[in-house]
Amino acid sequence: MINGERAFVSAVRKYCASHGIDVELKAEGWLIVMTRGSSRRFAFGYDLGLNSAVAHRIANDKAATADVLEICDIPCVPHTAFLSPRMYKYIVPTGAWTAMLDLLKQNPQGLVVKPNEGTGGISVFKVRTEPELEVAANEIFSSERSLAISPYVEIEDEVRVILIDYRPIAVFSKNRLAVVGDGKRSVLELAIATIPAARLSSVLSGQAGDISKASLDEVPPAGRRHALNWRHNLGAGAQAVVLEQGDARAAACIEIAVKAARSIDMRFGSIDVVSVDGAWKVLEINSGVMMEALNRSHPELVDAAYAAALDLVFDPGTNA
Template identity: 30%
Template sequence: MTTQPGHRRERGYSQRLRRMREQGAKPLPGRDGTPTHRNDGTGISIDCGWGNLHFAQTFESLNALAERMRKEGPGRRDIAFYVREPHVALAAAPQELFLDPSHTYRLELSTYRSSRRKLQGFTVRRMTNEEDAEAVNRIYAARHMVTVRPDFFWHRKDRALVYLIAEDNATGAVVGTVTGVDHMRAIDDPERGASLWCLAVDPQARHPGIGEALVRRLAEVFQARGNAYLDLSVLHDNEQAIALYEKLGFFQIPVYALKRKNPINERLFAGPRPETDLNPYARIIVDEARRRGIDVSVIDADGGFFRLTYGGRSVLCRESLSEMTSAVAMSICDDKAVTRRAVERADIRVPAEMETASADDVADFLAEHGKIVIKPARGEQGRGVAVGLTAEDDVAGAIERAKQISDRVLVEEFVEGDDLRLIVIDYRLVAAAVRRPARIVGDGKSTARELIERLSRRRAAATGGESQIPLDSETERALREAGYTLDDVVEDGQEVPVRRTANLHTGGTIHDVTDHVHPTLVEAAVKAARAIEIPVVGIDLLVKSHLKPDYVFIEANERPGLANHEPQPTAERFVDLLFPLSIPHAARQAKRTEPEEPCPA
């Protein structure tokens, strides 16, 4: 049986701590002489930015460990690791601490062998500057992890901490990150251990194998330093991560962690959620309601229907569509031609458009505009939409497919640009994101079909099954325009668009630009929402750039997916709208001082 770290060296640590108390406790210095770790004579902790990592085996008593954990700061997520007797530690503060429902896995570095496989499309390197730090925080936020003050990463001189990132070779974007802690440098560990924390991959990343490459590189760093093993903690139900670690040679050991009960950790100790099969768009709202003490009654989990009750008020919802959206507003959004007329009357710019019954009706319109868009007058999630059509044969086929969704078909001029989704709640901008169509990256060995299937699996895993790339005529047309068929091998490093629409449900990716969107675009979205008189809406614009004022209106979605825009507070603002009295008092006071119109800057 594997010996738990801390068992055979606990006496040595106790003797060392007694000597420190007798001599006057001081922080342990880093290799450069800078004090780096907290050590008040009772035990050793290291600040990792997101919280303190408490080395439980160094504490003189479990009561001392519990007392240290009580001092956790706001917005932090402290972890006590290597807790020898977690049941006894919990007894020291049963209302404040809980046993983390995670497994600990170990990799023996003496037997670990590096992979000879070449990285495809990305590079793993050390974090070097503040831009890297900000990109890592973006990934943390997208993965619901605690963000870190950016200057902490690159000003800190603590050589016990190792920060690695993965960088996309084509775009230069940071697409993954991992943190390592060297126990020899952190606690003068006689077992020469190390640990892995905060492995995270951008959910929009195009390349497979990023997580594996980060773990392997970190193992190589510690192997070169002479560390004996690499430990990590992983949630017991994270099957995908556990499969990766076991593939790399990690094995489970009987080591435990304690955490403090706080809002960040709530889902780990609050018990099971109601109706766990709710989709992500309903789940994000239900979770926010539960956090505020609002009663949740799930009506139809498959359809995303639930009722929220607070005090004497009760509201029926279907995801982000509630009783506060009138039937008239919903019918306006349901018919794209009616939506267009409503916003056009409010001086919102719209593309040229016509309604058609056959391909013959479109000939003059196609000749005038060169490229066109075919879409059903009614429909959602990009179904039946064909973009950038130039050939009459493609037009005829697109019209027939659109008719399968709606008996009325619309034809629009094609406008080059990015697809910008703006979430407007209570006539204020809450989130803005550029949506991009799905693209595959060739490896010189796989066919387009195989690459699409792999990317589709990754997109489904990243979105709870909501995003997948269909192998249909639109996918084949996108490939054909790039010079490929489904069975052609795509050249190594070659990027190929496989959809023309950027809908998330057909594999599109979404990139938050809330803090940078041009004020004119915000104004247009709010004006469109007011024209429709709808309190919660997703406004779609085509823009040359989200930093510039040029746009044309595309459509309005009466049931936008709020979960697609995390970490922006979409669910919070939605629940604010439904139950203003559930807003904390201080936040209500601040809201009263806000201007009536949103401040787009």
């Protein structure tokens, strides 16, 4: 997608057009300059500038986020950061690899390895063996300065809460693509027969390791639901389903999301909350609010969320 065609840019343009604000795109669409009279504001990437630099840096660092949440006694999925060998001057003498292997031994169910800074589910690996861990680490370190490792947990449900000044603006679950077995056809055959080609393609064309050939060849028993992907990322084929006000899941997720946002003084951001063994935990915090996938099904909600944030950008006294 061309940067200037992002839903974020479209929403900013709509808001500015209705409020007499001039808009200019720079840096191939990543930098947006908004001018009204003598007042000038900037947006970069998906950041509107409402959060402090410290809040933004913590939210952008998965391990730092987990550390803060643990300090504040907020349930979360733990993340441990490891620096690339290129950063050898800052690595403890024992090295990172030994510590990574120790985590693997401590978590026989597996680990999730991902860039410590980054969004969108890019370069996220589930590993269970030392060779798999080595491949994942090398892949990530080829382009990143650090990675984060968390224990693999069976996520029963994942919900994203978007907050502005600790008030929910949008709450939606991330529903993974799945098929229901008939006892006769393989997972792949069921998927081809029941899932629209565009959505199925987004999963089957994902990164190596997300879906194994053995998984696709499996024949699920009749009536059993089989998720096609272990990840809940919208970019990996999951569908955004908005939760209505009064939904019990929404209320529980909003409560923990607000605590998480307050722990780092984040005014505008999204919090991913997951259900593990029946308990809600924070998975990640994002200070840059990206809603490209949600825009495909609920563009009016996306425009309203960004408009509420822009109200605060241009009129700080506004109650979002």
